Amino acid sequence: MIKKIKAAMLLFKRGQVVADPAKWKNRQITSTMIVGLIYAAIEVAGAFGYDFTIDQASIDAIAVGILAIVNVVFTFTTSDKVGV
Numbered sequence: 179m180i181k182k183i184k185a186a187m188l189l190f191k192r193g194q195v196v197a198d199p200a201k202w203k204n205r206q207i208t209s210t211m212i213v214g215l216i217y218a219a220i221e222v223a224g225a226f227g228y229d230f231t232i233d234q235a236s237i238d239a240i241a242v243g244i245l246a247i248v249n250v251v252f253t254f255t256t257s258d259k260v261g262v
Contacts, residue, residue, distance in 0.1 A: 190255065
């Protein structure tokens with residue numbers, strides 16, 4: 179387990195990259211689209227009168243937070259040009 183954690187952390191280092199960056203870039207695009215689709219579905223449901231127990235500001239914050247985290251992680255791990 180420790181080896182896997184170290185290997186994952188190594189991917190955030192500049193110059194390191196996953197073995198198949200194209201596959202991970204496709205996953206990045208897919209996850210971004212899924213979050214956008216879920217966000218749009220919640221908005222459409224709200225327009226048709228379905229009430230969620232979460233307010234609009236929280237929905238916005240969660241969606242933006244997920245997008246930011248996913249995109250930062252995938253960008254760092256799929257590019258050897260950026261990193262920490």
